[in-house]
Amino acid sequence: LANMSHEIRTPMNAVLGFTELLKPLIKEPLSQEYLQAIAASSKTLLSLINDILDLSKIEAGRLELDPEPTPLKNIFKDIYNIFLHKAQDKGLSLQMKLDDHLPELVIFDEVRLRQILFNVVGNAIKFTASGTVQISSQCSFNSDNEDKINLEIRIRDTGIGISQSDRDHIFDAFTQSQGQSNRKFGGTGLGLAITRRLVDMIGGTIELQSELAKGSLFIFRFPDVPISHSRVLASVQEQPISDLNQFQPSTILVVDDIVSNRELIRGYFRDTAHTLLFAEDGEEAIRVTFNHFPDLILLDLRMPRMNGREVANFLKESQQTQHIPIVIVTASSEFKDEQQLKSICEGFVLKPVKISDLIRVLQSLLPPSQELDSSSSPNDIAPVNPEVNSFEPALTPVHLAELLEKLTILKKNSWVSLSETLEIEEVERFVEDLQALTIQYYYLPLVNYIQNLEKQLDNFDWDMIPQTILKFKTLLESVAEEVD
Known part of the structure; x- marks a missing residue:
């Protein structure tokens, strides 16, 4: 039953998740009715799966209660x-x-x-x-x-x-x-x-x-x-539960072998100030983590080559990565090993992933944005994670010069070629290289440039992508002017 539940929840994650993303985009009344019917039917199916599994777990003595402060009203x-x-x-x-x-x-x-x-x-x-x-x-x-x-x-x-x-x-x-x-x-x-x-x-x-x-x-x-x-509890509930911009701009690694699951998370974070990195299996997740040192990892449990448990154990045993919060995102409803998993992760989200559930977990793991943090002054921007990022986001002249040097190398090695060919794989690699630089050198114009290019790639906006690629030269010139 647990395996069946996992296999059914995986496609249900895509159906329910993308339905949620479509709701604000669909304006035509009849289409909205169709979308509501899809959502209602999907929730009914999921409810049936949950009921069957709950009953079997109760009868097997495997269902555990989780008493916590609960607001009755x-x-x-x-x-x-x-x-x-x-x-x-x-x-x-x-x-x-x-x-x-x-x-x-x-x-x-x-x-x-x-x-x-x-x-x-x-x-x-x-x-x-x-x-x-x-x-x-x-x-x-x-x-x-x-x-x-x-x-x-x-x-x-x-x-x-x-x-x-x-x-x-x-x-x-x-x-x-x-x-x-x-x-x-x-x-x-x-x-x-x-x-x-x-x-x-x-x-x-x-x-x-x-x-x-x-x-x-x-x-x-x-x-x-x-x-x-x-x-x-009361203070947590006062925070908005549908806005991912309530957190400081963060780099988040999404690890999942299912394309639709990765795209769903990408959809939730679209139009936010956060940077997403992706990995399709455990081995790639470890490589990306040591290359970029993200602020948080969303980690699926069941993956080929190296599963989520093995990835989490590996990262928690390394002094370089043990401080990075890990949130396990899984379609598995078998939490018999939950106590063991708590030692290698900081939170759980069960598929189908709802944005409200995701935000509730992130509220305890990511720092709030300055707009929500009344104790911060407008000009006092702290690193997203001081343990991961040893550089101040407001770059010193020395660090800005280092960034200019690396951007110049990137221009020579990648930009010159892709600005002529505009091959999508080259553009995506270019974006990943730029993202890696923002981890070490938080430079707001560069962050904005990456976000614009990512958004255009997501929307397949090939009218704007060539223009944005060319603007990299202007960005480089602005960095050079600041260094001078």
């Missing part, structure tokens, strides 16, 4: 917003009532709580033709310990209801109520089975009250939930 609001549009489309009233005394943060497995609510609220809307669906919560403080609460969550609907005979096995896997037409409602019967098992793992209970043709009430009770007094 935010989760309820997110679930409400997710289903509001669907409820309105059906003419339903979706209501939410939250206890005013709910703590800001509790220690809970946020992912699994969202999964429980998503399953039950989704079912409530699916099986309700008219009336209301209500999400409510209340809490009481533990008399023995004021740092713990007893949490109760209720999901009530006015739907088709569940008969007494069905209530005994409605939480069994692949089981659906007799009143549920699979053709009409769809579904696999996995949602409630997973929900019950998750609630049991967390230490909670489920109570079901229902009457045919009148509706259902699911009551979840979680005793002794610890209150968290952490404030870290």
Whole structure:
């Protein structure tokens, strides 16, 4: 199942990722509808894969909980917003009532709580033709310990209801109520089975009250939930989660043997101030790392010749590269070795990669841009990573002279030829050579030049590429003037 999940997630990564990239580009209404249908169907397929795998992991005793500071009110609001549009489309009233005394943060497995609510609220809307669906919560403080609460969550609907005979096995896997037409409602019967098992793992209970043709009430009770007094989460959530320019311009190495996966990451970083390097396998990743010393590495686990685990081990054992943060990006949903992997990486992103997930990981690994860092003065630009880059970005005359010398050599060895032939492979190698120089000599006009040329290459803009190639001579002259 784990291998199957990996193989399915790899193409799903491309489908969902490029759909996300297309959304702001598609303006025609009918095309937008088609795109939304692709996205919705892809998410449904991915949800089915996740459900099957989750159930198998639970039954095998392989699913582990991850309690962390969790914002209860935010989760309820997110679930409400997710289903509001669907409820309105059906003419339903979706209501939410939250206890005013709910703590800001509790220690809970946020992912699994969202999964429980998503399953039950989704079912409530699916099986309700008219009336209301209500999400409510209340809490009481533990008399023995004021740092713990007893949490109760209720999901009530006015739907088709569940008969007494069905209530005994409605939480069994692949089981659906007799009143549920699979053709009409769809579904696999996995949602409630997973929900019950998750609630049991967390230490909670489920109570079901229902009457045919009148509706259902699911009551979840979680005793002794610890209150968290952490404030870290709130500060992280204030940061934008869709803008990669919130970080200082950084050099990021993307290691993946699948072309579509590399292109997806390239798409996410398009029109940002960051520089991307690419490697197709583990051996190439190590060569690129020692040539360029990137600020961060996005590393796939499964690759030919040398897998991601071997690459990470090699880089962490070297004094030259052990400080470079590694984020493992993988389609594998088997995290049985997660504790081992934590010793050789600084974060995980699971495919299909969403830009919001990627940014959440990067927020703890890359320095914020100066616009977000109020402690920095406008004229005080620090290196992206002082350990990697031993030169100040604001170049001294000596370093500027060194840059001029290397650009002049590059002009002689590469630029003269490619400005005449304009072969795409030569142009791409030229860009890589320039990128290597920006790692050592951060010169803003050169960075801007590279970004313009990269963007034109990505768009196959052969009207502009020859002109930009010729402008390299002007760039060289401007460096020479500054040196003089």
